[in-house]
Amino acid sequence: MSIGLKNEFGTIDISNDVIAQVAGGAAVECYGIVGMASRHQIRDGLTDILRKENFTRGVIVRSIGEDLHIDMYVIVGYGVKISEVAYQVQSKVKYTLSKQLGMTVSSVNIFVQGVRVTNL
Amino acid sequence: MKELDGHRFAEMVMMGSHHLSNNADFVDSLNVFPVPDGDTGTNMNLSMTSGSKEAEQAANAHIGKTAQALSKGLLMGARGNSGVILSQLFRGFGKAIEEKETLDAKEFAGAFQAGVDTAYKAVMKPVEGTILTVAKDAAKAAVESAETESDIVKVMEALTDEAKASLKRTPDLLPVLKEVGVVDSGGQGLVFVYEGFLAVLKGEELPAVTDRTSMDDLVSAEHHKSIQGFMDTSEIEFGYCTEFMVRFEEEKTAGNPFDESRFREDLSAYGDSLLVISDEEIAKVHIHSEDPGEVLSYGKKYGSLIKIKIENMREQHTAILEKDEPMQKSAAPAKHPYAIITVSMGPGIAELFRSIGASYVIEGGQTMNPSTEDIVKAIREVGAERALILPNNKNIIMAAEQAAEVAGIEAAVVPTKNVPQGLAAILAFNPEAPVADNAESMTEAFAHVRTGQVTTAVRDTTIDGVEIRKGSFMGMADGKIINSDASLSTVTESLISDIVDEDTEIVTLLYGEGTTRQSADDLAGYIEEQYPDVEVEIHEGKQPLYPYIISAE
Structure with a gap:
């Protein structure tokens, strides 16, 4: 699956993996996000925090017709206002995708899969 | 504590x-x-x-x-x-x-x-x-x-x-x-x-x-916001970025004391992105307004204006947009069904090409080959639905072929290797025929053309058994050197005898830098004398390096 663009020099194909990478990269830069979670929790073990190289597993890109939907499975740090962090991720992901890939996302859905508690 | x-x-x-x-x-x-x-x-x-x-x-x-x-x-x-x-x-x-x-x-x-x-x-x-x-x-x-x-x-x-x-x-x-x-x-x-x-x-x-906040910070932040905000130039409501300072003058402020908040409020009626910074002596103003004149008149009520700067933001914005997507903007001109793109050297030859139907002539030639991009740009500028490219030089054929591939419209290359071939090819062009048919018939048309070129040798050498002295003239028939001599007329005449045969009907002479109309006329006289059945056409090609380019068909 990929998203295609066309211009005067030819076509540009952006694979869903790239979109997931960009979205994931934007998300982990957001304050309050400590990692991406696998969407297959049972299979991959409970809320193991995905390392950077495979954080695309925590991002699902779905294109339905013309619309692009992104589901993100995240783990947040303890003590943050989760609703606000999630909102920040949505807005940052939407902004980054439109800026870097010129894509308009129809929805960015955040699934908070865990809270990481760090002892102070 | x-x-x-x-x-x-x-x-x-x-x-x-x-x-x-x-x-x-x-x-x-x-x-x-x-x-x-x-x-x-x-x-x-x-x-x-x-x-x-x-x-x-x-x-x-x-x-x-x-x-x-x-x-x-x-x-x-x-x-x-x-x-x-x-x-x-x-x-x-x-x-x-x-x-x-x-x-x-x-x-x-x-x-x-x-x-x-x-x-x-x-x-x-x-x-x-x-x-x-x-x-x-x-x-x-x-x-x-x-x-x-x-x-x-x-x-x-x-x-x-x-x-x-x-x-x-x-x-x-x-x-x-x-x-x-x-x-x-x-x-x-x-x-x-x-x-x-x-x-x-x-x-x-x-x-x-x-x-603690410098005006410049504020101004650049405001501008950034407006650049982000407007996707289309036509959306800009207030077109002029106006910046100025008012130096208060006593006689003016006596009856009309300066009050920053009132000043700000009054100015806000003229536009947006308003910034005002003031002290006892000076007020600094930045505003985006559609009518900078009125803003300045208003400011003048309080004193004299100094450091006035007004910029047209629509122009700037358009410039930014064009920088972002220069290609899409230039594709506007009227649609021709066909674009014929040729490459040539010399304004005379370019003129000649245009007169027989070329829609765009790229300046270029032996030493300055146009790039693929130049050709694509030319195609775009014409804005046609279909394009034929005549490179007129074997070194440009590759670039032309690439250009045809990426042009985004139906395009084909007629692989002409020199100007006479190009001229012959264009004459065979049929605006009603599809691209492929045209490419074929035009290629066929120039295949019958024999070409002679006369140029000056740049160094001593021996090529194809012909000894060449630096500075002397040499004649090339269809790209192959056949003779060389210090006299231009000797070289040209022997070249003509090589390319003209009994089937030849027309000889076209393009004379360029290094020779004159007079010598071209003399040469034409010589040809008509030698070959009574042949018609001679003379054009001023103004091409550099080649005193004569001759075609026979």
Whole structure:
């Protein structure tokens, strides 16, 4: 699956993996996000925090017709206002995708899969 | 001051919140990261206000309890990225001093450090050059200062100073800030909070709202916002960026005293992005207006105008858009069904090509081959639906073929290797036929053409058994050197005898630099004498390097 663009020099194909990478990269830069979670929790073990190289597993890109939907499975740090962090991720992901890939996302859905508690 | 208690801390928090709220608009204007939506100031202000309210209500001599209340209020009211970070900073701060009645300088500095540690834990990839960096640098300075200093005021001073210095460095860490020419908005918000803290500890008034903010910062932030805001040039409502200063004159202000808020209000009727900074002598104004004249007239009521700068933002915006997508803009001209693109040297030949139907002639030739891009650009400029490219040089055929592939419209190359072939090919062009048929028939047409070119040798050499002296003339038939001599007419005449045969009907002479119309006429006379059945056409080609280009068909 990929998203295609066309211009005067030819076509540009952006694979869903790239979109997931960009979205994931934007998300982990957001304050309050400590990692991406696998969407297959049972299979991959409970809320193991995905390392950077495979954080695309925590991002699902779905294109339905013309619309692009992104589901993100995240783990947040303890003590943050989760609703606000999630909102920040949505807005940052939407902004980054439109800026870097010129894509308009129809929805960015955040699934908070865990809270990481760090002892102070 | 050696000890800080909860009441005093609550006062600090309230002042910090107050100071931030006074400057929220300015912080908004700096907001370019992570998303340039201009809400950092508003968000931080709301978060801090919520925190400050809790702290006020719970005000307790026990500083640990007060800090806890602040932390809770911040968490509940956290809005926006920087609001969340702020809440984390003070959560760590509060946690560290939970059990404390009062704080000494060391504990005070340590609490800030604990706040930073907590804040950094809640992010996977901290972006430096933001509020986090400012908080980190400031806390470090406070800890260092507290090692030798027991006065809490001094520690807070060190913290605030470093926070300001760190804020100034944020553009070096975060490229987007530098690009726009602003400091980080969240960091700026934090500095305002710290300034409020310090003011209470020192028992001082807060600095005036405007004097720390340079007009240039504000202007570039405003412009950035408007560039982000307008996708289309036609959306710009107020087209002129107008900047000027008014130097107040007594005779004018006597009957019409200058009042900044009224001045601002009056001006706001003329446009948007209004910024006014004034002191006793001067008012500096920046406004986006559709009618800069009226704005200037208004300003003149208060004194003389100095340093006037007016820019047309529509032009600038168009320029920005064009830089972004130059290709799409230039595809506008009227549609021709066919574009015939040729390459030639010399204005005369170009003219000749145009007169027989070429839609675009690219200047180029032996030493300056046009690139694929040049050819694509030419095709685009013509704006046709179909294109035929005649490279007229074997070194350009490749580029032409590539251009035909990427042109985005149906295009084909007629592989002409020189100008006479190109001319012959164009004459065979049929505007009704499809591209492929045309390419074929045109290629066929130039295949019958025999070409002679006369040029000057640039060095001594022997090619194809012909000895050539530097500076002498040489004749080439269909690209192959056949003779060389010091006399132009000798070379040309023997070249003609080589390419003209009994089937030849027309000979075309293109004379260029290095020869004259007179000699061309003489040559034509010679040809007609030698070959009575042949018609001779003479054109001025003005081509460099080749005195004669001759075709026979």
